[in-house]
Amino acid sequence: MGDVAQRLAEIVGANQVLTGEDIPDHYASDEALVGEVHRPAYVAKPATTAEVAQLLGAATEHGVPVTARGSGSGLSAAARPRPDGLLISFERMNAILEIDTVNHVAVVQPGVTLSELDEKTAEAGLGYTVYPGEMSASVGGNVGTNAGGMRAVKYGVTRHNVLGLEAVLPTGEIIRTGGKPVKTSTGYDLTQLIIGSEGTLALATEITVKLHPRLRHGATVLAPFTDLDTVVRAVPTILAAGLEPHILEYIDALTMAAITYTTGLSLGVPDEVREASQAYLVVAMENRDPDRLEGDVASLGELLGELGASDVYVLDGGSARKLIEAREKAFWTAKAAGADEVIDVVVPRSAMPEFLARSRELAAKTESGVAGCGHAGDGNVHLGVFQKDPVKRASLLHDIFAVGMELGGAISGEHGIGRAKKEHFLQLEDPAKIELMSRIKHAFDPAGILNPGVLFD
């Protein structure tokens, strides 16, 4: 055992450190479809904040790069360790420390998975409303990526649902930011700065999240449209009507065919309607009062008709759940279909039609394919990109990202930049901003040990 491994073992215990061939494959990767995969030199599994602080102290001392890992379900390659690095896995720090039913917050360790938290909060009639497609994801990983998901249209993304952190700085110092109150104007908002920083500024060791009351009554509506433009054009009007859907997704015909096929789901859409449909809108609403819900479903149905839907189906509970699950699995479907990359550009929602049209044009010009679905309410377009040639693909992605930015959007709405999109980020972002961000990085991490190679070169 080398010096470093010895030191790590002193901190977390010898049986919580892995090195070399003993490191299982899954620690080498996350779910990004691209980029290099290396086993780290060390994996350490701390049980306490104090251990995390000591690990970071030791890493600084020995100049070892550190990558944090929650569940490794991220899509930006930001949880991929360096071959000479230490992977800190939060799998053992997975306690739910408190469900506070008076203030409507939960205090959790970072390794808690979304399904664990969902189950536990349900018992109290409350819920943490960040639902990225993958329920094995950890709350710490949500903080790392600023995860979104389908319900963000009503409840916001991780940033809007995390109130406070305990975090360890790369120097080994432990700080607490924010807390249970919903607001503060007391110095710079370090909570918000750490959220979405992809493990490059500080490691979250305790997270205080907002909980919302679970509304007992829900309904899901499916509306096919004969063309994709009409679908995305309908979105702002639905939101303006004040019906407050908690899910508002578009799914293009190819993706719908693929996800219903792979999951064996039948939605009761007649063949002739399905064949004439280029895209679908899925709208889910919830209410504490069943009559109000019924009224809203009726209004929505009418509105969808006016907005050009070919038909409107109110799905029964079983089909609704299956459709949402299938949509959540769209990433796996795209991967199985041979997608070479999955991107999640965000644009103002009014710009979705133009963004999609121009992306398709760019794809056609390079003999590539793009297909997908997206959090339409947020203007967040998830596209599977099919182009085997890495050079052509890089240039296509560059052009698609540039269109998104030109339309007032950003490269990633919720998946992050990580290593996977760094090259494009560094090329397309304003150099003054990149410079400023790297000075902020330096303010947190003067030795540069936290996730080097993510966001910056």
Place this chain on the structure above:
Amino acid sequence: MGDVAQRLAEIVGANQVLTGEDIPDHYASDEALVGEVHRPAYVAKPATTAEVAQLLGAATEHGVPVTARGSGSGLSAAARPRPDGLLISFERMNAILEIDTVNHVAVVQPGVTLSELDEKTAEAGLGYTVYPGEMSASVGGNVGTNAGGMRAVKYGVTRHNVLGLEAVLPTGEIIRTGGKPVKTSTGYDLTQLIIGSEGTLALATEITVKLHPRLRHGATVLAPFTDLDTVVRAVPTILAAGLEPHILEYIDALTMAAITYTTGLSLGVPDEVREASQAYLVVAMENRDPDRLEGDVASLGELLGELGASDVYVLDGGSARKLIEAREKAFWTAKAAGADEVIDVVVPRSAMPEFLARSRELAAKTESGVAGCGHAGDGNVHLGVFQKDPVKRASLLHDIFAVGMELGGAISGEHGIGRAKKEHFLQLEDPAKIELMSRIKHAFDPAGILNPGVLFD
């Protein structure tokens, strides 16, 4: 004219620069009740972002400290210039650049006042939902302080309603952060970092804010309680019921007496109820549907009875408006009554009873008075502090802030630290956090020209 004034005049035009005796008094101060007031050496009134950039460039070159001013209604002395400094007043950059009814955002210059924006958005049936008590405040000032106000209980504070900025760095560089989309995971969130930084990191020259549909039907309910504890204990239950009030304020009896007296407002509360009341709850709700609103008012009335209200009054439109206005003016009332300081500690809402009880005890021990009201839904307690002796007052404030922090809260919920509470902030905050914040400050402002003396020494 000195060198510096000459240079400023070249940038903004000679008639947009003031120096020495020509500077009207109001540029010397904001509305904080404490602290020193100095006229700045220079006032410049830029008309464009480019001019702001040049002003900051010149300030860096000449080592002149710069303070930004919106409307000067802030309560933390953060808009007070230094005697040797340049005050950049945004009064001429007050255009509403766009009301985007499709994406529900407005793009404004920082000097726009809340009343101007309110009027303009109302025409489109939309609204910017940050309503601090003072409608002459500017949107740029909201960004500076992360302003809150009564509707934060439903709509959040400035932080939750600002989506993007154009900002000038102290180095003179112009950056754009965020934009119209509601989310992004593309590098560090500079928008959130600048919000609430009290003019110490960058100056906002264009602001993209969220707009919400105005709900047509509203009702305001007033409930007297025989003791203050019961009022604040009722708050979490009201929020848990899912009635989504947009205003949820408590007002103690002394403050209620003062604000109704000074505004000549009569609320129809019988003398015997009033005399037995120690505090009031004001709850306002709104809905797009009048029947739903009526149902909610009925549920709320019942709930308030169960929670110990002595009575429940549904106010008519006129009285409701006047009461809300009187509440907004509580600061002026406290000032007129001789309050020596107004503070706005935020705590988890469940901790309000203990916070208030302990604050009263601390006040009694030092023969001081505390009275007030607050954004009860947010756990944000606004207390007028009556104690003429500055040494006793400082020690009382220190102890009250310490109690707030011990209960999991922070020194300020929405007014900011500025110069007014800096001493306490630096004493009570974790030194590791202060150090980190000052490194972040340095990352933005290596020459230290932006609002020196605010937040840090």
